Amino acid sequence: MIHTKNPYNNEPIASYAPHTDAQIEACIEKAHTTFSQWRGYGMEERLVPMGALAKLLLERSRRYASLMSQEMGKPIQQAVAEVEKCVWLCDFYHENAEDFLADELIETEAGESFISYDPLGVVLGVMPWNYPFWQVLRFAVPTLLAGNTVLLKHASNVTGSALALEELFKEAGFPEAAFTTVLANHGQVAHIIAHAHVRAVSVTGSGTAGSHIAKLAGQFVKPSVMELGGNNACIVWEDADLDAHMDTMVNARMQNTGQSCIAAKRFIVTEPIYDDFVARFKEKLKNLKRGDPASEATDIGVMAREDLARELQQQVARSVEKGAVVTHGNTVEKAYYEPTLLENVRPGMPAFDEELFGPVAAVIKAKDRAESLELAANSKFGLGxxxxxxxxxxxxxxxxxxxxxxxxxxxxxxxxxxxxxxxxKMSGYGRELSREGIHEFVNKKTVYLKP
Known part of the structure; x- marks a missing residue:
């Protein structure tokens, strides 16, 4: 059984029966059958349920936000903002998808030549728990509007969100099995990727998971998009306006309780401003309000699972062993991890080399602008x-x-x-969102018509 629980108080939420191999096979077959119909819909027909989806998301923003907060500990205000961002995503593609997928005329000696954008088929999305709605819709909305159908394998600790998303697409009027949630384990995911009806895969998650799934996709010659981890640098030069931007820099690390692939993880500060930066940053951390994720007043909730907090604490401990210094925080209580500031961080430490997926800011002193750029580029990751x-x-x-x-x-x-x-680099390949995102899972077909 799959059991979900609230990481704030450890109270159980629900239990779910995983899908059997036969059930997953049936889901794939239904998605394939629906694809043969959905691909024939004109763009105007596809946009109707997409408009309804946006409307339902807006109407139910508090309901879905509460579900996310319960399942993975996201502060409720941030959860509401996540749902509202999903509405923006739907509206954006509702307005632009037809133009993005229009035939692109190319001048040649032929009477007519162009690129057409045809759907591929069933696309599998393997998604993480940190943004339970946004990560899924970011992948699924353009994929569906391009004429594909979607299978979702979500993180097990947000199974309620995964099933709510499936019901949402149905209620919005998408054909049955256009979007299907499968409650699959890792071995079953390998089977899904190998299936002849599954034509592509999109992964958002860790480098380890991405590498494994990319290998499987490559084995079966299927296109994939990998949005993996990061240890983003936040470079602060000596002329930075700290009065204007300090709140932004703190939020860049502490949003979603630090559990974001695009969060600022390494703060690389030039020497003249270093002490002032650290003092201001530390003061901001002290003022962040800890509490129940369901409370509107909470800035920092809990991490999604207790084991994740322990793993983060071990990374900090290994960094300290190599010479890093904790100058604020580092108290851990079950799934709660106190916002933490690490100084004296250098290459060769986990805090510099690895992704710290939680509310820990690593601060690195650079002697000048040139060294700050060198340090920022010194990473196996490359997200932002x-x-x-x-x-x-x-x-x-x-x-x-x-x-x-x-x-x-x-x-x-x-x-x-x-x-x-x-x-x-290790942050993956391919692109989501914008025109580039909707073109990831289409066949860019060359058409050459000679009279």
Missing amino acids: TMLFTRDVEAARWAIDQIPDGAFFVNDMVKSDPRLPFGGT
Whole structure:
């Protein structure tokens, strides 16, 4: 059985029977049958249930937010914001999908030549627990509008959210089995990827999970998108406006209780401003309100599971063994992890080299701007970097010094439906969102018509 519980108080929420191999086979067959019909819908027909989906999300934002808070400990205000962002996503693709998927005319000596964008078939999404609605819809909305059907394998601790999403798509008017949640284990996921009717896979999760699934997708020659972990750098140059941006920088680390792949994990601060930065950051951490995720006043809830808090504490301990210094926080009580500041962090420590998936900020002192960029680029990950400075022209020069999927100046790295989202190196490959995202799971077909 799959058991879910509230990480704040350890109270059980619900239990679910996993799907058998036969049930999963039936889900795949139904999704394939629905694909043969759904692909024939015109864009206007596909947009009708998408509009209804956005409306239902908006009407039920508090209900879905409460479910997320119960299952993985997200502070309720942040959970409501997540659902509202999903509405924005639906509205964006409702407005733009037809243009994104229109035939692209190419001038050749033929009478007519163009690129058409045809759906692939059933697409599997393997999704994480940290943004139970956003991560799923970010993948599923453009995938469905492109004419594919979707199978969702969600993290088991948010099974209630996974099933709520399936019901949401049905109520919005999508054909039955256009979106299906499968309660599968890791071995069954391998079987799903191998299935002839499953034509592609999208993963958001850890590097370990992504590497394993990418290997399976490659074995069966199926396209995949991997949005994996990160240890994003937040570079703070000596001319940064700390009065204007300190709240943003703290939020960049502590949003979702630090459980975000795009969170700022390494704060690389040039020497002249280092002490001032640390003092301000520490004061902000002290003022964050701990409490029940269901409370509107809570800034920092709990981590999604107690074992995740223990793993994070071990990473901090190993960093301290190598010379890092805890200057604030590091108290752990079951799933609660106190917002923590680590100083004297250097390459070779877990706090610098690994992804710390929780409310721990690692601060690194750089002697100058050049070293700050070198330290930021010194990572096996490549999801995003943020730079705070008044010198925007110097920031422009720095763009190509950082080989990441995103570079934000004077703001935190964030996903936006209008912009492509994805990483490099161990942070994965492929892009979600924007025009690029809806083109990931289509056949870009060359059409050449000669009279």
